[in-house]
Amino acid sequence: GSSAAFNLAFLAMYDPGDRVAIAAPGYPAYRNIMAALGIEIVEIELGSDAYLHADHLKSAHREKPLKGVLFASPANPTGAVIPADELSALVKTADELGIAVISDEIYHRLAYAAPDVTALACGAGVTVINSFSKYYCMTGWRIGWMVLPDELVRPVERIAQSLYISPPELSQVAAVEAFNATQELEAVKARYAWNRDLLMKRLPELGFLLAAPMDGAFYAFCDVTRHTNDSMAFARKMLAEAHVAATPGRDFDPLQGHRTMRFSYAGSHDDMVEALARIESWLK
Template sequence: MDIVAKANKLIQASEDVIMMCVGQPSAPAPKTARDAAKVAIDNGRIGYTDASGIGPLRVRIAKHYLEQHNVDIDPKRIIVTNGSSCAFTLSFLSIFEIGARVAIPSPGYPAYRNILRSLSMEAVEIDTKAQSGWVLTPQLLKEAHALKPLDGLLIANPNNPNGTMLEASAFKELQETCAQLGIKFISDEIYHGLTYGQKEISALCVSDDCIVINSFSKYFCMTGWRVGWMIVPVNMIVTVNRLQQNLFICAPEISQIAALHAFDGLEELERTKAGYLKNRTLLLENLPKMGLSEIMPVDGAFYCYANVEAYTQNSESLCADILANANLALTPGVDFDSKNGNKWIRLSFAGSNQDMQKGLERLGNYLDTKS
């Protein structure tokens, strides 16, 4: 993410940069969360918690699954983590050995492959196509498994960077295919709550034999608080807790307290989501007019993934030039797809509507000079 570093340097130098490169809400954590954190600080010491997290938060997360998915989860299966990144590491270490082959859709979140490789595991990237809605199908998974057996599959639904989402029946079929082939299933549900049509499905609605990962970063607007969670099968509870104790100790207590009370701020969070919907409409209406193509409807998350082939075969250079000449930060597709991402860019619409309008104006003016 060199663009982010360059953009931040410009901002530090008082440049007016519009940040459409980072998947970070511009809205703060809900007031209920911030107020609870203030009270906790005023009350005294903030310290270690149980490795799995404070009891009330785990109970509230379990209640969330009952409310949203009609799934009854034992809070003992919930481990509160230092964001979803920590949960990925714990998941991989808990269920895979060195050399394990873990499938991930491409394009996809780059941290998946980077964390796997850092743990001496192999990220098996399965190409998906815009023409088929960026969907990883059971057939594609079977073909990859037939070439050389896979140990796991990690999938985000909704997806980053393209915002597409599998329908419930397709998601269920993919999960069942993993069970048939003996492939461990890890579901990244970090963008749950941020959907704009059909409701998302949790892997827990299909089977308990999976790992579910989520976070307070996206829907709850708590990126800097570094708090998330994972839900594991009963037979993994002890292993994951031991790893958590030794690697991370626990998620910050102050963040856990704030996260617990974030559930009381849903009305505020839904207003923030309504802003994303407005931004989404703005981008979907205007990007095609600029010559950007193959943009999916964006079922969820807060990203548009756009083909820039009309202007370049090198999206990395294009994004660098846009930043230098238009003070607009966008993410090149090669961050998400090293093979085919040179023709794509990702635009985040998690910012304010005013910033989206400014960003589109700057992008349009820049592209006019390239026509």
């Protein structure tokens, strides 16, 4: 999956001590893998539109030069999609400043409000990471792909041969077939969209204010401060008492995560209806 691709990209592109920017909130494995490799992590706190802007990059680079930046659009945990013109400005700025870009496009094809443009449309020098785990619903098959600038192809191949040899052959065959399953996959996406409509309306009514626009992926990222100042304890209690699981924000954002929680709407519509009913009666 893309998890393997992060190791390959980081090893090929960055050295220990290099400064690499990521967004907070963001997918926790970025931070964890970089820390394991001795990369200096520069977490950039996002504003209410929940995506990285060119200006964020400029000011982090001004403080001390960055070697790289990694972003996802649509993003986990926010679901935010970087608008096409902002993405283009971000990639152009990185290019001008000599910052190597990694675009995690694992939630591509799961955007509901605006198109999810690939970073490759904004510059050929970017590294794109993608996977069959989300749109293609093949999480357990551990298969994904990378699009690399020419000069990185051989280094990544050489590291991959030593770390992984290859993805399982069965997964490779199944993944190629998945490209022909568009009808089924669009039906799954329509279910996500249906769930999204429900959560977008009901979560704020229950006091979970949307902390990011629900533009893509399958997450609602909520400000939970009307209920608690400790989202970890709140999530634990909700799981134990209402039997509804949601992810506390701390893993995504060590600084502000106590104020937020991520709800996934990847399940069935009936499960969403049931979960909301349980949360409502639990809160009374």
